Amino acid sequence: MPVAAPAPAPPRDYRAEFPIFRHAIYLNSCSLGALSARSRARVTECLDLWEARGAAAWYDTWWAALAELRSRYARWIGAPEGSVALHPSISAALAAVAGSLDYGRRPRVVVTSLDFPTVAYQWLARAGEGVELVIVESPDGISVPVEAIARAIDDHTAIVATSHVWYATGAIQDVRAVADAAHRHGALLLVDGYQAAGQLPVDVRALDVDFYCSGGLKWMLGGAGVAFMYARPDLLPGLAPRASGWFAHRDQFRFDPRSLELHDDARRLEAGTPPLLPVYAQLGGLDLLEELGDVEIRRRTMALAEDLIEQARAAGLRPRVAAAPGSRTAIVMLPSADPAAAVRRLAAAGIVADSRPGHVRISPYFYNLPDDHRAAIEQLTRDQ
Numbered sequence: 001m002p003v004a005a006p007a008p009a010p011p012r013d014y015r016a017e018f019p020i021f022r023h024a025i026y027l028n029s030c031s032l033g034a035l036s037a038r039s040r041a042r043v044t045e046c047l048d049l050w051e052a053r054g055a056a057a058w059y060d061t062w063w064a065a066l067a068e069l070r071s072r073y074a075r076w077i078g079a080p081e082g083s084v085a086l087h088p089s090i091s092a093a094l095a096a097v098a099g100s101l102d103y104g105r106r107p108r109v110v111v112t113s114l115d116f117p118t119v120a121y122q123w124l125a126r127a128g129e130g131v132e133l134v135i136v137e138s139p140d141g142i143s144v145p146v147e148a149i150a151r152a153i154d155d156h157t158a159i160v161a162t163s164h165v166w167y168a169t170g171a172i173q174d175v176r177a178v179a180d181a182a183h184r185h186g187a188l189l190l191v192d193g194y195q196a197a198g199q200l201p202v203d204v205r206a207l208d209v210d211f212y213c214s215g216g217l218k219w220m221l222g223g224a225g226v227a228f229m230y231a232r233p234d235l236l237p238g239l240a241p242r243a244s245g246w247f248a249h250r251d252q253f254r255f256d257p258r259s260l261e262l263h264d265d266a267r268r269l270e271a272g273t274p275p276l277l278p279v280y281a282q283l284g285g286l287d288l289l290e291e292l293g294d295v296e297i298r299r300r301t302m303a304l305a306e307d308l309i310e311q312a313r314a315a316g317l318r319p320r321v322a323a324a325p326g327s328r329t330a331i332v333m334l335p336s337a338d339p340a341a342a343v344r345r346l347a348a349a350g351i352v353a354d355s356r357p358g359h360v361r362i363s364p365y366f367y368n369l370p371d372d373h374r375a376a377i378e379q380l381t382r383d384q
């Protein structure tokens with residue numbers, strides 16, 4: 001008699017790693033990922049070092065933690081060693097790229113109306129350098145057709161800067177098609193992956209992007225204060241940001257104010273001392289992500305997103321999401337007459353969600369359960 005295959009091990013209870021679930025239902029990971037016990041433990045470790053050893057910890061511990069984080073971020077997005085720079089925010093990471101380009105012959109920058117506004121702001125702030133911003137509109141408020149982006153790109157385009165996952169609708173953009181459209185005209189492509197990395201497997205080489213940024217705040221579980229920018233290695237020698245600092249210097253401890261010699265690797269895009277506590281929080285968050293793996297996280301979040309959409313529809317709500325399930329992520333917008341009030345009532349019931357104009361935004365992650373959706377939808381429909 002054949003021996004029956006052992007039953008698959010039950011999934012580890014990752015929910016227990018996130019103490020917020022002891023007193024609340026957390027459904028707002030696209031604003032801020034929940035704090036894990038592992039991130040807290042790593043931050044405590046950093047505080048203990050600071051308390052016990054002060055600056056002495058730089059030399060044998062903290063310096064290595066920065067290098068470790070650059071490497072682990074790079075591995076997470078399929079990037080080679082040395083192609084990732086640390087930054088304190090996405091805006092700072094974008095500014096390093098925006099301040100490295102020459103807009104003389106190519107003054108145009110293409111963005112979409114659905115990208116997080118801080119993307120456009122980087123280049124609006126450079127209007128004085130002759131930068132012209134081209135905004136491609138969304139016909140349905142959910143996504144932007146790649147053909148419309150392609151039509152906006154021409155031989156005067158320096159860079160296309162857009163999202164991997166649009167923050168308000170959760171729709172996934174066909175980044176590879178946008179890269180092909182940009183490269184046909186000799187333009188670069190920068191992708192803001194703040195709503196993607198963590199939620200979705202990311203392979204910057206397969207996507208053929210020139211720049212890709214993300215960070216801890218949301219799906220990478222590192223909290224506020226730590227972000228990164230990937231730059232395609234062959235572009236690095238030509239990148240010299242017009243705002244810089246000593247961490248970009250290839251020999252920063254020479255303390256020579258007379259010459260700025262930049263690192264050969266992506267650290268040439270960095271500026272000042274990286275924030276250590278967020279770096280430690282992110283190392284703890286990465287432990288969890290790496291343990292689960294990007295494919296498993298996507299499998300879980302996709303199932304949760306479909307469950308949420310199904311439950312919402314069954315309750316008579318009409319979620320505003322991409323038509324094709326494969327283009328959706330775990331950011332689900334539910335129309336609401338007064339979203340701020342609905343979010344306040346959810347909060348009073350111990351459910352953390354968010355609002356955007358005309359919608360309540362719910363974003364589950366691998367630590368959520370279908371019961372969380374049930375509780376949120378019951379509360380929302382009770383309000384109507």
Ligand SMILES: Cc1ncc(COP(=O)(O)O)c(C=O)c1O
Pocket residue numbers: 088089090091092116118163167192193194195227
């Ligand atoms: C897609 C996206 N990009 C950028 C940002 C802002 O990033 P930062 O505050 O780090 O500049 C957000 C929201 O926080 C976002 O959702």
